[in-house]
Amino acid sequence: MISLYDLEFTDGRRPSPFCWRAKFALAHKGLAWQEVPVGFTEKDKIAFSGQKLLPVIVDHAQGDAVVPDSGAIAAYLDRTYPQKPQLIADPASVRFVSNWTGPVVHAAIFAMMVADMYARVRPQDRDYFRQSRARWIGTEDFEAFQAAARTDRLASFRHSLEPLRLQLKAGPFLSGETPSYLDYIVASAFLWARSVTSFALLDAGDPIIPWRDRMIDLYGFGQKAVVVT
The missing domain is CATH 3.40.30.10 (Glutaredoxin)
Structure with a gap:
């Protein structure tokens, strides 16, 4: 265990x-x-x-x-556990995707849901979250910051995901026919969002959505991630 x-x-x-x-x-x-x-x-x-x-x-x-x-x-x-299915076939690719996901995907998602996150932090952790995240973004007015980010950054965020769309043309997963740690790195960002916000990060009809939904349902994680309503 x-x-x-x-x-x-x-x-x-x-x-x-x-x-x-x-x-x-x-x-x-x-x-x-x-x-x-x-x-x-x-x-x-x-x-x-x-x-x-x-x-x-x-x-x-x-x-x-x-x-x-x-x-x-x-x-x-x-x-x-080498006898179990391999997670990382190409460490260089994993480093690249991880280094891309942080400043491109995570940074934009955080900006567009920081107030929603604050609303769902445990009461005993709210002071810590408010003070620490205010240092990151330069303000404690999370609502205003989030609203501005949704206005100013949503279109560019969606455009920044074009590499995912291109890669998914080759197969159902970023790794091809079966998922790997490359998929898990990016999909985890969408599970993060799923647990704290109802804001639509993707446009309806985006070809990323079927992949995202496959990843969320993989291993039953769709049931484990609390869905915001």
């Missing part, structure tokens, strides 16, 4: 895209895990890992091996 320390919002929401990457990786490997919810102000729960970020896994079958960081977790699982 593996313990996965996972960021928690209200109503059981689990928004972290990096934690979703770890869940995809564990499911891809067919490994069982139990989730340990952690709020923003509960970093003491992961002090044993020597750092303050989620996700963290503890692999009890491997002498309670502790692995933080979603990318390191994926590499660890491939290295430790």
